[in-house]
Amino acid sequence: MAKLNLKSIKKSSKDAFITYALVILVYIVMQILLKGGHVSSLIQGLLVPMCVYSLVAIGLNLCVGYLGELSLGHAGFMCVGAFTSAFVSKALRDSIQSNLLLFVIALVTGVIMASVFGFLIAVPVLRLKGDYLAIVTLAFGEIIKNIVNVLYVARDDNGYHFAFSDTKKMSFDDSNGIWLINGAKGINRIPNLSNFTIGIVLILIALIIVYNLVNSRSGRAIMAIRDNHIAADSVGINITKYKLMAFTISAAIAGAGGVLYAHNLSTVTATPTNFGYNMSIMILVFVVLGGMGSLRGSVIAAVLLTLLPEVLRGLKDYRMLIYSIVLIVMMLFNWAPKSIEMRKRLAEKFVKKNQTKEEA
Amino acid sequence: MKRFNKVVSAAVASAMVLAMAACGGNASDGSQAASSAANNNAAASSEATGNTGADQTVGTFVIGGIGPLTGGAAIYGNAAMNGAQIAVDEINAAGGINGAQIKFLKEDDEHDPQKSVNAYNSLKDQGMQILMGTVTSTPCVAVADKTAADGMFQLTPSASSVDAVYNDNVFQVCFTDPNQGTKSAEYISEKKLASKIGIIYDSSDVYSSGIKDTFVKEATVKGLEIVAEEAFTEATKTDFSTQLQKCQSAGAELVFMPFYYTEASLVLTQANNMGYAPIFFGVDGMDGILSAENFDTKLAEGLYMLTPFAADATDAATVKFVDTYQKNYGETPIQFAADGYDAIYIIKAAIEEAGVTPDQSVKEIGDALKSAITSITYNGITGAGKSMTWEASGEVSKAPMAIIIKDGAYASVE
Numbered sequence: 001m002a003k004l005n006l007k008s009i010k011k012s013s014k015d016a017f018i019t020y021a022l023v024i025l026v027y028i029v030m031q032i033l034l035k036g037g038h039v040s041s042l043i044q045g046l047l048v049p050m051c052v053y054s055l056v057a058i059g060l061n062l063c064v065g066y067l068g069e070l071s072l073g074h075a076g077f078m079c080v081g082a083f084t085s086a087f088v089s090k091a092l093r094d095s096i097q098s099n100l101l102l103f104v105i106a107l108v109t110g111v112i113m114a115s116v117f118g119f120l121i122a123v124p125v126l127r128l129k130g131d132y133l134a135i136v137t138l139a140f141g142e143i144i145k146n147i148v149n150v151l152y153v154a155r156d157d158n159g160y161h162f163a164f165s166d167t168k169k170m171s172f173d174d175s176n177g178i179w180l181i182n183g184a185k186g187i188n189r190i191p192n193l194s195n196f197t198i199g200i201v202l203i204l205i206a207l208i209i210v211y212n213l214v215n216s217r218s219g220r221a222i223m224a225i226r227d228n229h230i231a232a233d234s235v236g237i238n239i240t241k242y243k244l245m246a247f248t249i250s251a252a253i254a255g256a257g258g259v260l261y262a263h264n265l266s267t268v269t270a271t272p273t274n275f276g277y278n279m280s281i282m283i284l285v286f287v288v289l290g291g292m293g294s295l296r297g298s299v300i301a302a303v304l305l306t307l308l309p310e311v312l313r314g315l316k317d318y319r320m321l322i323y324s325i326v327l328i329v330m331m332l333f334n335w336a337p338k339s340i341e342m343r344k345r346l347a348e349k350f351v352k353k354n355q356t357k358e359e360a
Numbered sequence: 361m362k363r364f365n366k367v368v369s370a371a372v373a374s375a376m377v378l379a380m381a382a383c384g385g386n387a388s389d390g391s392q393a394a395s396s397a398a399n400n401n402a403a404a405s406s407e408a409t410g411n412t413g414a415d416q417t418v419g420t421f422v423i424g425g426i427g428p429l430t431g432g433a434a435i436y437g438n439a440a441m442n443g444a445q446i447a448v449d450e451i452n453a454a455g456g457i458n459g460a461q462i463k464f465l466k467e468d469d470e471h472d473p474q475k476s477v478n479a480y481n482s483l484k485d486q487g488m489q490i491l492m493g494t495v496t497s498t499p500c501v502a503v504a505d506k507t508a509a510d511g512m513f514q515l516t517p518s519a520s521s522v523d524a525v526y527n528d529n530v531f532q533v534c535f536t537d538p539n540q541g542t543k544s545a546e547y548i549s550e551k552k553l554a555s556k557i558g559i560i561y562d563s564s565d566v567y568s569s570g571i572k573d574t575f576v577k578e579a580t581v582k583g584l585e586i587v588a589e590e591a592f593t594e595a596t597k598t599d600f601s602t603q604l605q606k607c608q609s610a611g612a613e614l615v616f617m618p619f620y621y622t623e624a625s626l627v628l629t630q631a632n633n634m635g636y637a638p639i640f641f642g643v644d645g646m647d648g649i650l651s652a653e654n655f656d657t658k659l660a661e662g663l664y665m666l667t668p669f670a671a672d673a674t675d676a677a678t679v680k681f682v683d684t685y686q687k688n689y690g691e692t693p694i695q696f697a698a699d700g701y702d703a704i705y706i707i708k709a710a711i712e713e714a715g716v717t718p719d720q721s722v723k724e725i726g727d728a729l730k731s732a733i734t735s736i737t738y739n740g741i742t743g744a745g746k747s748m749t750w751e752a753s754g755e756v757s758k759a760p761m762a763i764i765i766k767d768g769a770y771a772s773v774e
Contacts, residue, residue: 041484042481042484045480046481185566189523265474265502266502267473267501267523268473269473269566271472271498273470310478313479320430
């Protein structure tokens with residue numbers, strides 16, 4: 001039987017396997033701790049949000065890190081995923097008994113809707129580059145949020161009723177039906193279907209998709225476009241096709257994050273804090289801090305930065321201040337050229353020490 | 361690529377600035393922060409010894425409060441928590457509930473459902489047995505599901521949406537939104553204030569659009585004519601000239617404003633500039649308009665509002681509360697503060713009725729209080745006639761007061 005030789009594996013696949021192993025390891029450790037009852041309620045409650053933001057960060061990293069296009073609208077895709085899936089699971093709750101089946105149906109529709117929106121937005125938006133693209137995606141995110149806020153959908157014995165902003169025209173009687181989407185009140189009483197296991201499975205699926213994409217022919221084309229789109233064009237790469245592909249997949253993964261988000265809380269409303277541009281920028285912070293083009297980094301950054309403000313609760317009024325300072329320090333430590341130099345030197349010293357030890 | 365990096369760094373820098381700005385809330389409250397940090401340490405050590413909250417706190421009820429203490433809705437959260445703190449201090453000074461002292465812990469939710477659930481979990485780790493919260497509606501819906509799962513008794517001072525009290529363990533101190541809309545329409549038609557009505561409301565806000573919906577429904581029943589129904593959103597809440605113009609040209613004699621006083625003060629100023637002077641009519645969010653910043657209070661003359669609390673009421677309980685509040689926090693309490701104050705006393709009344717003790721489990725206390733609250737009648741500082749009772753559905757039954765602003769002060773109207 002051929003022995004698995006670590007050195008013979010490509011560097012890129014090694015990178016991928018380390019990430020998968022890390023995620024699975026964290027999952028196993030958490031499960032053991034949960035079984036033993038060593039985890040506080042606060043951390044238990046944060047497990048799913050950490051998965052949500054990791055997912056969205058993975059999605060955005062594909063767009064920012066590999067495609068090289070800055071999107072500030074990913075909270076918008078999250079919003080589409082969240083609302084579509086919450087709508088579906090609430091509408092089908094009575095007819096489908098199995099939680100898992102219901103979640104899978106909600107997930108699939110949420111992801112499809114998010115990718116459809118990603119595709120539709122990408123067609124006009126990807127004609128732009130850099131700052132312009134960032135601003136247009138930002139505007140798109142805001143549009144989604146505002147549309148959701150004036151959308152009314154209800155169901156009664158006569159079937160479904162829709163309205164935009166004017167509920168008077170709806171011939172809906174709320175005594176014998178239910179509101180599915182109630183304007184600014186959003187969707188309430190969503191079945192609680194998300195859990196940590198589902199979150200980890202989704203993260204693994206997203207990682208497998210993105211790692212395989214970037215290490216494929218298409219992925220190399222996407223990165224060629226990022227590095228020099230004229231050169232890429234001149235060797236016959238279909239720029240539009242690959243840009244669309246990356247952007248749509250990125251939106252779909254963000255949508256999956258939204259699905260998980262919606263089914264973790266029993267209510268989903270489109271407010272500036274959860275689906276506004278603040279959130280888009282927050283996700284960008286995860287990606288930048290973790291390193292553009294490093295999926296493992298994105299996940300770690302998302303987990304750390306979701307955890308940090310909650311763990312700092314004990315500091316009361318100072319916690320957001322401390323949080324911001326820690327963010328600045330982390331950013332400097334990770335990415336300031338001097339600090340990178342210093343880390344390299346330290347690593348070299350460490351390696352040398354080990355070598356001398358081995359020799360001795 | 362260079363340009364791209366620049367954009368990224370600019371965006372990240374602005375995110376940091378935003379995050380810094382978000383903490384501007386009440387960092388000045390240094391001493392309080394220090395003392396609550398100490399509380400927290402105590403809680404953390406109890407957690408280390410196996411987290412048996414009940415054993416650690418024999419003789420003490422741990423009541424948790426959740427509300428927005430920072431961010432845009434911070435004034436409501438802080439007011440409710442301050443009001444609750446006053447009630448807790450009074451009760452503790454008077455010997456507690458059946459001899460048991462109250463420990464009151466508060467956590468910030470930034471008016472976000474996810475953060476609210478985090479705050480709830482954090483309080484649970486600190487040994488909370490009863491929840492007084494959350495202050496705002498949307499987070500309340502999310503937290504209510506978690507308390508239902510844990511069987512914890514939850515009393516919200518001011519979350520007014522119907523969905524907030526859907527679970528049977530959640531009760532309200534304030535009116536539900538539909539109730540306010542209906543009562544307003546009834547009042548206007550009864551007093552024959554106007555027949556042509558214009559409405560301006562915040563379509564991006566649950567509270568505002570909730571009241572508007574039921575107001576419209578009831579107004580139609582009562583034969584009031586709605587001539588204009590104009591929306592604004594979170595993003596456009598500084599300029600109301602278009603909405604006012606439409607109300608004016610439609611001939612509205614009364615403009616119904618189901619939103620908070622900060623926006624209302626702008627509406628009144630802009631209407632005055634236009635020379636448009638209909639009757640303005642607000643609901644409980646209007647309370648506090650006389651202390652709005654940069655607002656000429658003369659413009660509020662003749663403004664009607666339907667609210668459960670008036671800071672100038674002359675009954676002994678209200679006077680005592682307002683005095684203490686002004687002494688401790690240096691401002692006139694708004695309705696949210698009164699709701700928080702009442703909430704703690706209602707919890708006390710329910711505990712006394714049920715006869716629960718602090719060493720019982722969260723679920724036992726929850727089950728006992730859930731049935732006890734429906735059989736008590738509580739006389740507090742919110743609601744006309746001041747007596748409140750509860751349905752098993754969680755909704756409170758109390759009468760609203762109509763208030764008119766006369767000579768720069770709130771005055772009750774009959």
